[in-house]
Amino acid sequence: MKKLGFSWLLWVGVAAMISSGCRKDPLANLTSEESRVYVTNRDTTVNFSSYHSFSIVDSVAFVNNDNAPRRTLTQADAAMIAAIKAQMQQRGYVLVDKSQRPDLGINVTRISNSYVGLVSTPGYWSTWPGYWDPFYWGYPGYGYYFPTFYSYYRYREGSWVIDMIDLKNADKSGNALKAIWNAQIRGDAVLSSSTVESSVKALFDQSAYLKAGG
């Protein structure tokens, strides 16, 4: 009986070993570019052609698990802001200073070392001071309103989050600025300035509705 028991232990051991060893590892078969995921969410009730001008933040909100959120302007941050400006202008939107009452405001957030699950609203960082600054857009006392359609995928590396807010109708929205478009860039090396331009292009390529009216 002792001999038989040892035999079955071996069998189970072989099964366990092979269960892992026989597998083809998905992550080992991905390039850095293939590891990246581009997510966009839109408010389908909005006609994006009804907006004509936009402004974008002059620095990036940086969020991580260890420090309080703060504004930064690294080389990658500047590249991100420039890439978004270029794509928006290609779609016909006119870049103006925030003092000129733009129709759209664009916030950019860089997130590092965070862990977020599948949820239907923006991540926990959205309530942190610094992530969202209504003062910047000239609406002190306003909250930040996300429709419930946003979905986030789990990740554990750096990522970018871009929010487009409706300033044109801010006065009608009851002390809350409404986000009408949201984008996320996740995956390997996304925080490197060398990947920013292609990542932003991917976001706009999958958002054909982003087009200024005539």
Add this chain to the structure above:
Amino acid sequence: MKAMKLCIMAGLMSLSSLHAQEKHFLLSGQYAFAGPVGAFKNYVGITSPRGWTAEGTYMLNNQLGVGFSVGFNDFYEKTPRAVYYDKNTAVSAVRTNTLQTIPLLATVSYQWWQDKGWVKPYVSLGIGANNVNYEQYWGMFVDRKNGWGWSIRPLVGLHIPFSKTYAGAGVNLSAQYNYTHFSYNELNNIQSWQGNIGLYFLLK
């Protein structure tokens, strides 16, 4: 290829661990390849070359046997970058769909067995539980679900002795259909066909 070689080794190693420890046993270990059937094709559309099975059967007589079967299959398909739309959301990703199964089955088999002879056909039915590991990768981000489902597999096979005068060992060829009750996301039960090739030993 490395994973495939490991699977072949596994089938043979399982034999060495069991060999010569019980009498009146039919022991076999096989390399296995499997392909999706039905709706499972929508998740993984290509044949998996990574699998193995091992079985031990206690012969009640020369024809009828009862036993136990264990195995492993790894399904994998990588899809080039595409944009997936869902209501208000669009996701651009290289998607890799994977699924691993480890069936643990009780078996009953009937074999046209004679002391002398050449090819010996047999049929077998296995019923039990299957551990299913679902992992769908969006780029490097995974949606994972591990669970158990009841499983059934009918099988037809051939024992081909090494020698016409000695039927105690030989090559085992078989084909089977697998059904596992398991649903998650786009998966709605798992069906596959499977081919096996390996060795058997009859311990009298």
